[in-house]
Amino acid sequence: MSNYETILTSIEDGIASIQLNRPRVLNAINRPMVTELLDAFESFDRNDEVKAIVLTGSERAFAAGADIDEMKEDTAVSLELLNQFKEWDRLATIKKPIIGAVNGYCFGGGFELALCADILFAAENAQFGFPEIKLGVMPGAGGTVKLTKLMGQKKALEWLWLGDPMTADEALQYGVINRVIAPELVVDGAKKYAKIVASRAPLSTRLIKETVYKSIDYSTHEGMQFERKNFYLLFSSQDQKEGMKAFVEKRPAEFKGK
Amino acid sequence: MFETISYETRGKTAWITLNRPDKLNAFTSLMHKEMVSAIKEANKDSNVRAVVITGAGRAFCSGQDLTGSPEGADYGDVLRKGYNPMVQALVAMEKPVIAAVNGVAAGAGMSLALACDFRIASEKASFIEAFIHVGLVPDSGNLYFLPRLVGHAKAMELAVLGEKITAQQAKEFGLVTKTVSEEEFMLEVEIFAEKLANMPTKAIGLIKRYMNKSWESDLNEVLEYEAQAQKIAGESADHQEGLHAFIEKRKPAFTGK
Incomplete structure (x- = not known):
């Protein structure tokens, strides 16, 4: 695979894995890492062999936060000119399913990266939080917005103002994550889930993802119009013909993603 | 290393001894901190298996050193900062923890014993839910563990009436695994700990993790926990060793891994 310095990547049985790999700093996210992440995600998104992408950290931490040293001397103007969040915006354009597996600490920028996954599985001992307020700032890569949309205004403010960690069970309760799994099995669980998703019709997976994200911001009416177009669109695919034929013939469908 | 406790490892067992004998080992805020450090140390040390x-x-x-508590202290915060992290660390430790109850376990001292996985009591040990005698409520997990160990009705009796329980009574209530004469007490504890330390530690840790979770779960959730735990245990070296030993008709030599 490519020569990345801050991440490890691999492909197995149609599932691509991206592992954050700065374990000595608990996978603190720096700018080179985001650049490499984006490169990896975009190349997997273009790679026909890849059906789903699993994003993981290490045993002790998914990612304990952003690299503070890197930004402590920044100014409003230097950040505006750097425009670093452009890369984060592009992470949101990945079309294939992204399954995140969180072990240990998942704070600040690490939590924001985890929230870029479509589905999140967490270890029983995982901890999530936005401690930015304790450093005199606030989340900058979508944390405030995404947490609010996931858990609602009241709960989001409570967590964001305190900056304290929430347990995996709390994150599950508030709809921030999908499942809580034994720490030993969380990556395995994410890969198993990814394989099941990978076995579904890829174009459906893709358009469902697009429609779900649109529906977060669209009105119900607009969302349903958008849904309808995507529904119609799938009837131009070979997989729709195959899927319905297989259903009638009572056999498993063989999807080609076309 | 510690002022209020002592910590030592003997073989595969870590011994944490509350060490303020002139104060009947009453808790201070320093003792809470030292207990958390000692528990974390035992947890990290892979040679420690009990x-x-x-x-x-x-x-x-x-229990709490009442002479040491500053006037006007927020009792809630004393628990949140001192006792609760200690109880949480004990429960989170995926190794068997034995309370060797050598004498009186009163108030939060009783709570500490309840938070352990096993209790071995000396015949001269006693337990007392002392809180009510000073107009307080049982804390440090006491209200969680006690009804689960002895049942709701008995727990209410003990917590509200606050009567002293002898080691023998504690045995009858199911509060302790066994009672031992004063003379043989330490030897028996050592034998019991040694026995646990030679068992499949990973499996014991998983049993502890999911038995604790069972209290807040329904059957379907527990069935799933068991499936996950069994997958993990099934991939352990000790499972392989157990299988081989069974086939070869010898005693297994578990490594805890």
């Missing part, structure tokens, strides 16, 4: 908590001198632990 942990014993006991008291120096004639008491196990008499």
Whole structure:
């Protein structure tokens, strides 16, 4: 695979894995890492062999936060000119399913990266939080917005103002994550889930993802119009013909993603 | 290393001894911190496969040191900062923890014993839900563990009436695994700890993790926990060793891995 310095990547049985790999700093996210992440995600998104992408950290931490040293001397103007969040915006354009597996600490920028996954599985001992307020700032890569949309205004403010960690069970309760799994099995669980998703019709997976994200911001009416177009669109695919034929013939469908 | 407790490893067992014998090992805020450090140390040390908590001198632990508490202290915060992290660390430790109750276990001292996985009591040990006698409520997990160990009705009796329980009564209530004469007490604890330390530690840790979770779960959730735990245990070296030993008709030599 490519020569990345801050991440490890691999492909197995149609599932691509991206592992954050700065374990000595608990996978603190720096700018080179985001650049490499984006490169990896975009190349997997273009790679026909890849059906789903699993994003993981290490045993002790998914990612304990952003690299503070890197930004402590920044100014409003230097950040505006750097425009670093452009890369984060592009992470949101990945079309294939992204399954995140969180072990240990998942704070600040690490939590924001985890929230870029479509589905999140967490270890029983995982901890999530936005401690930015304790450093005199606030989340900058979508944390405030995404947490609010996931858990609602009241709960989001409570967590964001305190900056304290929430347990995996709390994150599950508030709809921030999908499942809580034994720490030993969380990556395995994410890969198993990814394989099941990978076995579904890829174009459906893709358009469902697009429609779900649109529906977060669209009105119900607009969302349903958008849904309808995507529904119609799938009837131009070979997989729709195959899927319905297989259903009638009572056999498993063989999807080609076309 | 520690002022209020002592910590040592003997073989595969870590011994944490509450060490303020002249104060009947009463808790201070320093003792809470040292207990958390010692528990974390035992947890990290992969050679440690069982942990014993006991008291120096004639008491196990008499609970909060009432002489040391500053006037106007927020009792809630004393628990949140001191006792609760200690209880949470004990429960999170995926190794068997034995309370070797050598003497009186009163108030939060009793709570500490309840938070352990096993209790071995000396015949001269006693337990007392002392809180009510000073107009307080049982804390440090006491209200969680006690009804689960002895049943709701008995737990209410003990917590509200606050009567002293002898080691023998504690055995009858199912509060302790066994009672041992004063003379043989330490030897028996050592044998018991040694036995646990030679068992499949990973499996014991998983049993502890999911038995604890069972209290807040329904059957379907527990069935799933068991499936996950069994997958993990099934991939352990000790499972392989157990299988081989069974086939070869010899005693297994578990490594805890």
